[in-house]
Amino acid sequence: MKSNIFIFSIFLGLFLSVSTSCKKKTTEPTLEPTPLAVEKGIVTIDLSHKWGFTNQTDFVLGTDLIHPMTNDTLNFTTFKYYVSNFKFKKADGTWYTQPESYFLVDLSTPSSLVLTIPDVPVGDYTDVYYTMGVDSTRNVSGAQTGALAASNLMFWNWNSGYVFLKAEGTSVNSSTGTFQFHLGGFSGANNLLTEKYINFSNNSLTVSANHTSTAFLQVNPGWLWHSAPSVSVLNMIHMPGTDAATMALGFYTNNSIILDHIVE
Amino acid sequence: MKVFSLFFCLVLLASFLACKKDELVIKPYVEEETWGFKIPSTFPQPDYKFENNEQTxxxxxxxxxxxxxxxxxxxxxxxxxxxxxxxxxxxxxxxxxxxxxxxxxxxxxxxxxxxxxxxxxxxxxxxxxxxxxxxxxxxxxxxxxxxxxxxxxxxxxxxxxxxxxxxxxxxxxxxxxxxxxxxxxxxxxxxxSANTKYDQYIAGKVDFTTSEKNGLTLFRNNCVACHTEPLFTDFSYRNIGLDTISEDLGRELITQNPTDRRKFKVPSLRNVAITYPYMHDGRYFTLSILLDRHINGALDTESTDPFLLSVSPLSPTEKLEIIEFLKTLTDFYLIGDPQFSQP
Known part of the structure; x- marks a missing residue:
């Protein structure tokens, strides 16, 4: 009897092992195959938006703001833009690249103004690189989710591609009383993708285990009109092209995003 | 003996339980009839690859x-x-x-x-x-x-x-x-669509009538540069010289390039006989009129495809033969397949 039970338990063992042996092989590929546990911390990027070059004021939706170069009075109802692909650089030249880092900054949603980058390996970082806009791959890869979902209404349905930046509002200087700038473009002459970086110079950003380090940045949307004309001349952009490039690159390529301070 | 048969049954049952789920996973084309996306043997690799959207x-x-x-x-x-x-x-x-x-x-x-x-x-x-x-x-x-x-x-x-x-x-x-x-x-x-009379003819399963064969020859001599087999389009954009006045600027609306004025995508000709009227605005209702205007009557506009202007006109018999061939592109399996019908 005992031996029967013994044999039976062997068969039961066999049964279990075979029945689990050819399960679906759809385990998610691990992005970072790290054999050794690396200690990690969190980095947050805290964005505050300012207006004006001297005598700066806070950039607030629904208030009249006078542009220092065009002298237009602009009252923004919408200001949204994509920031993506965060990369962290150490003094020794090594990099940490954050996978799936896509953020839609939306001035009407305060929580979107703090970008959280989890799982950054501990260490001292000299620079943080990031991209203004959404990389070309994600513009051509079908239905996306999260910050890139079409339901965020930052996707051109009829001419596939992301609106990288949306600025809308009213202005007495515009012939229609309004302005609507939908800026984007990821390929060829219309490619607006711009990599920017924050340099911490001597004062590197230290990431410690299970701790949050924060970089406080100031963003100045006024740079959109660095080369673009007054809204009395141009009050609407709805597709990639020269106008979109002039306006977006004014904001993307200049000193529009600056480091204020860091808290570690 | 008893023990061994029990063992055998258990192993059989176990492997059945283990592999049942795999039946719905997309697999490369195999001869046996299993449900799922299959690449027809004459087709190239598809663009859509079910990435992050595994077929079930x-x-x-x-x-x-x-x-x-x-x-x-x-x-x-x-x-x-x-x-x-x-x-x-x-x-x-x-x-x-x-x-x-x-x-x-x-x-x-x-x-x-x-x-x-x-x-x-x-x-x-x-x-x-x-x-x-x-x-x-x-x-x-x-x-x-x-x-x-x-x-x-x-x-x-x-x-x-x-x-x-x-x-x-x-x-x-x-x-x-x-x-x-x-x-x-x-x-x-x-x-x-990969099971039309044309596809069966290519596979050697059916024969064409003389008109259909002549039509295929004419088609291959005149049309395949754009309506490339087996998909019957090369996915390019072309101005086929329809007119110079219609407001729809076609491809230019996307590229903003004036050389793309009134260019439209070359449509596939699969099911062409049953999908009249034709052109991007449905201006032609019959294949006969379509061929008259498209092959025999393209206007020489600034961006008309030069190939169309160089094609020699079709005789009435040639026209009929091409139409006979185009009718072989009707896919009765696709339009009758119950798995695609209103649920």
């Missing part, structure tokens, strides 16, 4: 439900199938311009749908770059279904029926636009 029967059936459900339009009156009817080769019901919500008229002819998984881009002007995001255009165009993405998601999420279906198919508690679009792609990618 549940997802396909969900996509099919959505394709036929007017809930996706603003006033719940129009579905995808309203203008893409199976019995018409997934084109509209032989009208030049389709009718959107509240009776508004669209500005272009609803194209026939087949072999979409092989398309690098979509729409007459090629503005859409991926199968999954194509439905965003008709869903949100005020002249078509006129709904907003947020409106659709709110209706679907208020429906316990759809919440259950999406839960079964995608294991999600909240329906997102990504899952909605992926489900529709599960259905549209399966609309494969």
């Amino acid at each position: 029967r549940l997802r396909f059936e969900l996509g099919r439900l959505l394709f036929y459900d007017p809930i996706l339009s603003l006033n719940n009156t129009i579905s995808c199938a309203s203008c893409h009817a199976q019995e018409h080769g997934f084109a509209d019901h032989n009208v030049a311009m389709s009718t959107g919500i509240n009776g508004v008229q669209t500005t272009r002819n609803a194209p026939s749908l087949s072999n979409l998984a092989w398309y690098p881009n979509f729409m007459w002007d090629g503005g859409v770059n991926h199968l999954e995001v194509q439905p965003l255009v008709p869903l949100t165009n005020p002249l078509e279904m006129g709904e907003s993405i947020l409106g659709i998601l709110s209706k679907l999420n208020a429906s316990s029926f759809y919440k259950n279906k999406f839960k079964e198919a995608y294991d999600v508690d909240v329906i997102t636009d990504q899952k909605l679009l992926q489900a529709i792609a599960q259905y549209t990618s399966m609309l494969i």
Whole structure:
């Protein structure tokens, strides 16, 4: 009897092992195959938006703001833009690249103004690189989710591609009383993708285990009109092209995003 | 002995339990008839690869439900199938311009749908770059279904029926636009046309009549530069010299390049005999008129494709033979397949 039970338990063992042996092989590929546990911390990027070059004021939706170069009075109802692909650089030249880092900054949603980058390996970082806009791959890869979902209404349905930046509002200087700038473009002459970086110079950003380090940045949307004309001349952009490039690159390529301070 | 038979049964049962789930996973083409996306032997590799959207029967059936459900339009009156009817080769019901919500008229002819998984881009002007995001255009165009993405998601999420279906198919508690679009792609990618009389002739299974054979020869001498076999399009954009006055600038609207003026995507000719009227605006109702104007009468506009201007005119007999050949491109299997019909 005992031996029967013994044999039976062997068969039961066999049964279990075979029945689990050819399960679906759809385990998610691990992005970072790290054999050794690396200690990690969190980095947050805290964005505050300012207006004006001297005598700066806070950039607030629904208030009249006078542009220092065009002298237009602009009252923004919408200001949204994509920031993506965060990369962290150490003094020794090594990099940490954050996978799936896509953020839609939306001035009407305060929580979107703090970008959280989890799982950054501990260490001292000299620079943080990031991209203004959404990389070309994600513009051509079908239905996306999260910050890139079409339901965020930052996707051109009829001419596939992301609106990288949306600025809308009213202005007495515009012939229609309004302005609507939908800026984007990821390929060829219309490619607006711009990599920017924050340099911490001597004062590197230290990431410690299970701790949050924060970089406080100031963003100045006024740079959109660095080369673009007054809204009395141009009050609407709805597709990639020269106008979109002039306006977006004014904001993307200049000193529009600056480091204020860091808290570690 | 008893013990051994018990052992045998257990192992058999175990392997059955273990492998049952794999049946729904997309597999490379095999000869036996199993359900799923298969690449026809004469076709190239498809553009759509089910990335992040593994094919399952549940997802396909969900996509099919959505394709036929007017809930996706603003006033719940129009579905995808309203203008893409199976019995018409997934084109509209032989009208030049389709009718959107509240009776508004669209500005272009609803194209026939087949072999979409092989398309690098979509729409007459090629503005859409991926199968999954194509439905965003008709869903949100005020002249078509006129709904907003947020409106659709709110209706679907208020429906316990759809919440259950999406839960079964995608294991999600909240329906997102990504899952909605992926489900529709599960259905549209399966609309494969590869079993027409032409395909059977190429496979050596049936013979052509003399007219059909002559038509194929003429077709290969005159048409395949753009209507390339086996998909019967090369997916390029061309101005075929229809006119110089129509307002629809076609591809130029997307590229803003004046050399793309009034260029439209070369349409596939599969199911061409049953999907009249023709051209982006449905201006020609018969294949005979189409050939007269398209081959024999292209206007020399600034961006007319030079090839069309160099093609020698067809005689009346040649025209009839080409038409006989084009009729062999009707896919009675696709337009009659119950798995694609209204659920």
